[in-house]
Amino acid sequence: MEMLKNKISSNNRGASRLGVIFWLAVLAASAYAASKAAPPFIAYYLLKTDVKNDVMKNAHMYSDAEVEKLILKKAHSWSVPIGHDEVVITRFMESISVKISWSETININNLYVKTVYFDIAEEAPLKPGPYGLR
Helix, strand or coil: CHHHHHHHHHHHHHHHHHHHHHHHHHHHHHHHHHHHHHHHHHHHHHHHHHHHHHHCCCHHHCCHHHHHHHHHHHHHHCCCCCCHHHEEEEECCCEEEEEEEEEEEEEECCCEEEEEEEEEEEEEECCECCCCEC
16 A cells, blocks of 8 residues: 555656646746847837937937937947838927837747837927927
């Protein structure tokens, strides 16, 4: 009887170890996939925050060309693949509008390939300044 109990508990221990190994493998695969998929989304939110907080609040001090240069500098610091064609700046009498569009392809070992499209559209009132309200 004692031998039978030891044999059963020994088998359960092996099954338990297999379960732990399985879930560790699932966790590792999920972490790897997230490390490949997350950076474009993180860069999008960082650039959107920079455009909203820095560029739009200070647009009255810069010309459109300087605003575009500032946006491209911030985009490249976050590894966002945009150029002059993806940035559209429209200055109205009392406001400024910035639209940025681009796409990135997420590729996880050719098992999952998806193109993701990002758009940033911000509009803010202009303050008095050299390129703002007069």
